[in-house]
Amino acid sequence: MTKRVDVAVGVVCRPDGTVLWGSRPEGKPYAGYWEFPGGKVEPGESVWQALVRELREELGIEALQGGPWFIIEHDYEHAKVRLHLYRIWEFKGEPASLENQHFCWAGLQPDSISPILPATAPMLPVLNQPTFMAITGFQQMGTDYAHRLEAGLKAHAAIVQFRETGLSDEALVESYRLTVALCERYRAPLCINSATYRVLLDLAEKYSDFEFEDHASNRVHLTHSDLLKGNAFNARAVGASVHCPESLALAFDQGLQYAVLGAVKETGSHPGQKGIGWQGFAQMVEEARLPVYAVGGLSSADLNDAWRHGAHGVAMISAWGASTSCTVAS
Numbered sequence: 145m146t147k148r149v150d151v152a153v154g155v156v157c158r159p160d161g162t163v164l165w166g167s168r169p170e171g172k173p174y175a176g177y178w179e180f181p182g183g184k185v186e187p188g189e190s191v192w193q194a195l196v197r198e199l200r201e202e203l204g205i206e207a208l209q210g211g212p213w214f215i216i217e218h219d220y221e222h223a224k225v226r227l228h229l230y231r232i233w234e235f236k237g238e239p240a241s242l243e244n245q246h247f248c249w250a251g252l253q254p255d256s257i258s259p260i261l262p263a264t265a266p267m268l269p270v271l272n273q274p275t276f277m278a279i280t281g282f283q284q285m286g287t288d289y290a291h292r293l294e295a296g297l298k299a300h301a302a303i304v305q306f307r308e309t310g311l312s313d314e315a316l317v318e319s320y321r322l323t324v325a326l327c328e329r330y331r332a333p334l335c336i337n338s339a340t341y342r343v344l345l346d347l348a349e350k351y352s353d354f355e356f357e358d359h360a361s362n363r364v365h366l367t368h369s370d371l372l373k374g375n376a377f378n379a380r381a382v383g384a385s386v387h388c389p390e391s392l393a394l395a396f397d398q399g400l401q402y403a404v405l406g407a408v409k410e411t412g413s414h415p416g417q418k419g420i421g422w423q424g425f426a427q428m429v430e431e432a433r434l435p436v437y438a439v440g441g442l443s444s445a446d447l448n449d450a451w452r453h454g455a456h457g458v459a460m461i462s463a464w465g466a467s468t469s470c471t472v473a474s
């Protein structure tokens with residue numbers, strides 16, 4: 145059996161949203177294919193050390209700030225690889241072609257670049273998901289709800305997770321309609337928490353003027369228990385809440401595009417309950433095979449910490465649209 149090879153892969157990001165692409169040089173398998181910079185981890189090296197070395201050797205840049213993203217495995221004819229994807233958001237120097245390879249800055253899903261390595265191409269839509277998730281809180285925000293959701297969507301591109309419990313029928317219908325309208329206006333992808341989804345289906349049965357159907361195009365966010373049990377909406381599921389490495393692995397096995405893990409810090413809704421902390425979060429996502437949003441007492445000011453500890457981004461509940469959360473950490 146061939147041993148799986150660990151490869152350090154760096155997604156070097158610029159603030160304008162472009163990332164660094166390299167074309168594989170002549171003489172290597174898949175020469176001419178585009179990839180993210182990186183290379184094999186040498187014995188005794190950490191993934192980060194390998195990445196710093198490869199970026200220096202291949203492109204003459206110094207990686208300064210980075211964090212793990214997730215891991216993918218792929219079997220090529222020439223090798224079985226385990227790709228350790230890292231996000232690098234701060235570096236020094238201008239890239240130069242030190243190994244005779246072409247490189248360029250382009251988006252995460254570029255039309256202009258082809259062909260892309262077979263293991264890299266399918267993960268691009270997953271990597272390209274918004275950095276932020278807004279989890280709705282109609283009850284908490286009351287009359288401020290639409291204003292706060294809109295203020296947040298103006299400030300940040302985000303996935304919106306519609307999650308409401310304990311609302312009256314009228315309030316649930318109202319908050320759903322407001323949320324759909326704002327998501328459409330700001331082109332924010334909407335997913336509906338599976339517990340809320342069930343209630344919305346019941347309401348549609350009860351009130352003929354409330355149109356909510358179980359459409360194939362509806363995107364569902366599974367609660368942890370629905371992820372474990374499996375349910376009728378699994379075919380619509382795009383993401384899930386997870387509590388441990390095992391449920392994170394299950395989310396990947398079910399083909400989901402993201403997971404949400406927390407609570408990282410103490411939250412307003414559970415005062416006195418300490419969160420898992422950034423170290424706890426980092427340990428749980430160490431083997432993650434898909435992007436993970438950190439949640440629990442967080443705002444956009446926590447983004448760099450989140451990235452450093454292996455998160456794809458930050459999910460916010462009460463900080464969403466609050467004036468203090470509107471600065472994006474660089």
Ligand SMILES: Nc1nc2c([nH]c(=O)n2[C@H]2C[C@H](O)[C@@H](COP(=O)(O)OP(=O)(O)OP(=O)(O)O)O2)c(=O)[nH]1
Binds near residue numbers: 152179218261
């Ligand atoms: N750097 C990089 N490698 C990738 C990506 N996607 C992907 O499947 N790979 C695979 C291709 C190769 O099989 C492996 C990287 O090995 P490599 O041969 O380029 O590594 P290296 O620079 O250390 O090469 P060498 O020492 O053998 O010359 O990972 C990607 O996006 N970036």
